[in-house]
Every structure is written in structure tokens, then in C-alpha cells.
Amino acid sequence: MPYAITQTCCTDASCVAACPVNCIHPTPDEPDFGTTDMLYVDPRTCIDCGACADACPVDAVHPVDALRGPLEGYAAINAEFYVDRPSSRATGTGPVFHDWGPPTFDRAIPAGFPALDVAVVGTGPAGMYAVQDLLLHTNARVTLIDRLSVPGGLVRFGVAPDHPATKRIGETFARHHTHHRLRMRLGVEVGRDVTAAELAAEHDAVIYAVGASEARALGVPGEDLPGSLAATTVVGWYNGHPEIAPAAVDLSASRVVVVGTGNVALDVARILTADPADLAGTAIAAPALGLLRDTAVREVVLLGRRGPETAAYTRSELLALTRRHGVELVVDDEDPRTGRAIDSAAPGEHAALLQGVRRETVDWSAPPPEGSRRLVLRFHSAPVAVSGSDHVAGLRVTGRGGEVEIPAGLVVRAVGHRGTPLPGLPFDDATGVVPNQDGRVDGMPGTYVVGWIKRGSSGGIGANRTCAAETVRALLDDAVARRLPARPRRRIPLPLLSGRARGRRREPSGH
Structure with a gap:
């Protein structure tokens, strides 16, 4: 009995990497990845191994025979995606659509390269995908900063409470909060408690994942x-x-x-x-x-x-x-x-x-x-x-x-969002983003962006995974090529929780 992906799919493609027969599409290297509503399991090639369900961070993958109630229709939705796509079995090319090579990771740095000190501003999905890359695949030390007194960003405060499976990805991110190479600084706002220039002086690189907080x-x-x-x-x-x-x-x-x-x-x-x-x-x-x-x-x-x-x-x-x-x-x-x-x-x-x-x-x-x-x-x-x-x-x-x-x-x-200017960074008011090339902030070597402040308010939680991968790749390429600026090292007292952040509340307005 094949598996099917259901409504809480976050499209971060963890299931694609786990599937041994490449029966989940679109994959990150296919043109329609990021444009479809969700990912889909091909029932003709699924071998019922359950690897995708184990890898899914939001509990969106289930056996077809276990789908009940509101989820029953997703077996047909998955199958419909493949109606006009040829089965690899029918063409005699085996159980996969494309060649399945060994896993690779192209965001690593050479052995023995000095550990980088990187600040990541924002604890939502975009920031945490970048943190995950840095902690799991490099020896970087990470300072994670958020203006709120609690972490989580969009996952914590933007996902509807009746979508608990989607919120579960926050548990995956939270396990990195106690990593021995990460220090968390909550209630710290750039432009109020610390400047962008101070962060740049303290770290080899700074990644801003501050989202798009202004409603259109x-x-x-x-x-x-x-x-x-x-x-x-x-x-x-x-x-x-x-x-x-x-x-x-x-x-x-x-x-x-x-x-x-x-x-x-x-x-x-x-x-x-x-x-x-x-x-x-x-x-x-x-x-x-x-x-x-x-x-x-x-x-x-x-x-x-x-x-x-x-x-x-x-x-x-x-x-x-x-x-x-x-x-x-x-x-x-x-x-x-x-x-x-x-x-x-x-x-x-x-x-x-x-x-x-x-x-x-x-x-x-x-x-x-x-x-x-x-x-x-x-x-x-x-x-x-x-x-x-x-x-x-x-x-x-x-x-x-x-x-x-x-x-x-x-x-x-509910007509969309746009980014807001961040003190010390350039800003394109027409597009609502920080001008950048592949995540590199224009005119500011060593400063990077990821997520909606990088690309605009498009794409869900999972879209930030590939977005973060691109930004981290740019950062590491710059580090290896010695393009990061030299930092006049000095310690900045970033408070664990800013007193001004405690109890601060914004009253609603028409904007």
C-alpha cells in the first residue's frame, strides 16, 4: 500500500532525500519545486517503506489505507499529480525518474579551516534552517538573536493553532537551541539594543532572517x-x-x-x-x-x-x-x-x-x-x-x-506582507526586501539575508530550506575565498533578555 502526502506538507523536501526510489516530486532540482501546493508521492513507484513518513518534520505523510475523514481525498490528489507523467517502470528505466547518486553536501568548508563566528538574526524557519546548516555541516559558532523574548518566529506565532502537525517543525528547530556551539540572545533588537555595525564587528558574518512583518x-x-x-x-x-x-x-x-x-x-x-x-x-x-x-x-x-x-x-x-x-x-x-x-x-x-x-x-x-x-x-x-x-x-x-x-x-x-527597513542595512522600498545577490547584501561584505526579507513574501515554511542553503553556500564560498572582511574583534554585551523587551506590547492598529 503506497503512502500519500497530506495537507500539512511544508515542502522542505526532507522526504525527497529519504525516499530510496525517488517517488516524491517535485524535487528541489525540478522546475516546479516551490510552485506546487505540496509534494506528492507517486503511488505507482512507492515501495511502502515508510522512510518519507519517518523523515517528515510535520507529520504530513501517511499510508493510504490509514487516511480517514478529511484526509481521505489526499490519495487521489497525490495520484492526480502523476496522471500526465510517465511511469519509470513503464519506460523500463527502473523505479526512479532520475539518476539517484550518493548524497552530497555542497556547503562544507575545508578541513582545518578556522571556525567562523556567525550571528543569525531571527529564530523563525528561515533563520533556523540557516542555523541547522551551520551547526550540522560546519564547525561554526552561532549567536542566535531574536527581538522577542521567546523563539519560534512564524512557526510559533504564524501557524494556526488547529494545525498542530505544522507547528511540530518547531520542535525540530528547537533541538538546536541547546547546541554547544550556539548561544541564544532573546529580547535583543537590532537598531535598539545593538547596531548592525556592532554585530558585524563582533562576527565573521551576519545573517538576517527578519521576515516581512508589515501587512500590505x-x-x-x-x-x-x-x-x-x-x-x-x-x-x-x-x-x-x-x-x-x-x-x-x-x-x-x-x-x-x-x-x-x-x-x-x-x-x-x-x-x-x-x-x-x-x-x-x-x-x-x-x-x-x-x-x-x-x-x-x-x-x-x-x-x-x-x-x-x-x-x-x-x-x-x-x-x-x-x-x-x-x-x-x-x-x-x-x-x-x-x-x-x-x-x-x-x-x-x-x-x-x-x-x-x-x-x-x-x-x-x-x-x-x-x-x-x-x-x-x-x-x-x-x-x-x-x-x-x-x-x-x-x-x-x-x-x-x-x-x-x-x-x-x-x-x-489578508492581502500579503512586505519587509520593513532594518537600521544599518540597505532597503528597496519598491520590493520590500534588502537588495542582495544569492543572499549577499549589496555593498556589505560579510552580511547576508535569508527568507522573506531576501526574496519577498512568497513560499511557505519549507521554501526557506533551499533559500537558506543558497545563503549559507554564499557565506561559506566567501569565507573560503577570503572575501569576508577582517573584523576588529571586540566583545559586545548582548543581554540574555533585554529589559526593554520584557512586557512590551503593541496595540493593534489599521496598519
Whole structure:
């Protein structure tokens, strides 16, 4: 019985390296790696050894005959990926698509090379993949720095609490926190407690993995009103982010509008409509769970500017949404293009998953229906203005016959993120990243970037593995080629936990 990869796949390709018959694709050296929603097991060549399941850091790989409930459909999803791909067995080339050579690691340094002192700023996935490379494959000494008083970054504060398997990758990263060649410095912020120049003087190289923390704005009137929030605020609220107030999200209205159709938008919509009893055993923050138990929210509207065929969420997350119990899923079919796109979608396309979902032309002048909570998908509709005087009262959007007012007490924008300038580093305001070449910061030898601050806010957790590999490779190449600048050695007192970082909390705003 073959194995199948399911919805929590993080695409870090640990399973690819473990598979003895190369039946998991796309691999990191294939063009579509990083562009597919997940990785897939070829049921025609899988030999049922279980190596992929053992290697998976997020418990996403299971035997097909063990798939139950919401996971049952993933056997077909894995098989569909290979429909137009020839079986290597059929072509007589053996059980693999490509030559399978011995494992190699191209980020090593020569034996006897002096140990490097490297600082890594940021304890999220991008930073920790870089740390992992350095600790496991070099003799480098690493100083790991984070502005928060707890490590984890995106894994800890960005993954929905009802995705415990995805959060489990944090346990893999955490085992490096006590490595004998690593020192951790929490509550230390670059630009406040230490400067970039001081870090550069103290270390042979510095890697910045600070992510993209600024939520993109809608650019419409009224989005600064109370009750208009960035998705980062809502996600931080239900994950217990130390900078988000426990009462940051007001759930006193019956309807919420979430602008965006990516996975973060789906996460927010799913948590706001979940049965609190189902969340009680998860990692959700206790204050958020308390508010959800008393919530007035009965309907969440997901608003997409374009059609269902171009929605940004992954197929696996949408599939899970269609199989929820106790929450009605509805497609607003006011615009006929929505129904046409769903009806014409081929098997395997995102929109095809909506073919069995109920459609209706929603009357927005009426309150949400009584009874079970529901989630409404509205496509081909763009925000025009957030309405209200001293608090959000609704969202005005485009419609088939003109503008439409959707009454709502909370508007959440989930339309992407961008990086913010870091004191002492160059910054490209147009792209929201630190200008770099393969991770090397422009004009600053010995300074590197990794993750979203390097490439922009694209790709999930696993995408940072190959991104970090490229950056670490550049760093080690520079070290061996003697391109790292000489450092005037001096010790900098980096506090274990900055006093200014303790108890610091950011109140939510419209930005």
C-alpha cells in the first residue's frame, strides 16, 4: 500500500532525500519545486517503506489505507499529480525518474579551516534552517538573536493553532537551541539594543532572517478605523503573540469580512467560525479562546478581487474547508463569471473543489442567517471603502451592478506582507526586501539575508530550506575565498533578555 502526502506538507523536501526510489516530486532540482501546493508521492513507484513518513518534520505523510475523514481525498490528489507523467517502470528505466547518486553536501568548508563566528538574526524557519546548516555541516559558532523574548518566529506565532502537525517543525528547530556551539540572545533588537555595525564587528558574518512583518494596506478610505485590522494582528492574537493585546480582536458583530483568498485568509476565517470546543485542545491562546466562546460572529465573508480559478490558497487548505462539519460553505454567485469558472474547472484545479458547494446570490441587506455558522466566498469583488464613523460598520465593494455595501463589524485584510527597513542595512522600498545577490547584501561584505526579507513574501515554511542553503553556500564560498572582511574583534554585551523587551506590547492598529 503506497503512502500519500497530506495537507500539512511544508515542502522542505526532507522526504525527497529519504525516499530510496525517488517517488516524491517535485524535487528541489525540478522546475516546479516551490510552485506546487505540496509534494506528492507517486503511488505507482512507492515501495511502502515508510522512510518519507519517518523523515517528515510535520507529520504530513501517511499510508493510504490509514487516511480517514478529511484526509481521505489526499490519495487521489497525490495520484492526480502523476496522471500526465510517465511511469519509470513503464519506460523500463527502473523505479526512479532520475539518476539517484550518493548524497552530497555542497556547503562544507575545508578541513582545518578556522571556525567562523556567525550571528543569525531571527529564530523563525528561515533563520533556523540557516542555523541547522551551520551547526550540522560546519564547525561554526552561532549567536542566535531574536527581538522577542521567546523563539519560534512564524512557526510559533504564524501557524494556526488547529494545525498542530505544522507547528511540530518547531520542535525540530528547537533541538538546536541547546547546541554547544550556539548561544541564544532573546529580547535583543537590532537598531535598539545593538547596531548592525556592532554585530558585524563582533562576527565573521551576519545573517538576517527578519521576515516581512508589515501587512500590505488596501489603500481605501476608512481602513484606519477601529475594527479594521491586519491579518497579522488577528493571527498574533489567537497565537498569543507577546506584542498583541489579548483583547485586540472585537467579536461583538455578527459578520466579519476578510479581504484576501490566501492561506492566511482561510486560517483567519476558519478560526473565527470554529467550534471553540474543537480549539480547546490546541495551542490557541487562552484569552482568544475565551473570546471565541462568547463570540457573536455567525458569518465570515472571504472577498477575492479575481475569480476562483486564480485564488491564492492551496488546494489542500480549500479541500479541508469543504469538509468541515458544523460550518456551512457558500459561494456567492452574484457574478456569473464565478459559476462559469467553477463549472468549467478540470479535475485537479482549485476551482473544481467548489463544484459541490452550494451557491446563492447573497442578500447583504439581511443579517446573517440564524443557526450554524457559515463562510461565504465572494469572488470578482474588490474593496472600495471601509464604512463607519468611529468604528467599522461595513465594507463597500464592487459588484455586478455597481457598488455593494456588506455590513460588518470587523474587516480583516489578508492581502500579503512586505519587509520593513532594518537600521544599518540597505532597503528597496519598491520590493520590500534588502537588495542582495544569492543572499549577499549589496555593498556589505560579510552580511547576508535569508527568507522573506531576501526574496519577498512568497513560499511557505519549507521554501526557506533551499533559500537558506543558497545563503549559507554564499557565506561559506566567501569565507573560503577570503572575501569576508577582517573584523576588529571586540566583545559586545548582548543581554540574555533585554529589559526593554520584557512586557512590551503593541496595540493593534489599521496598519
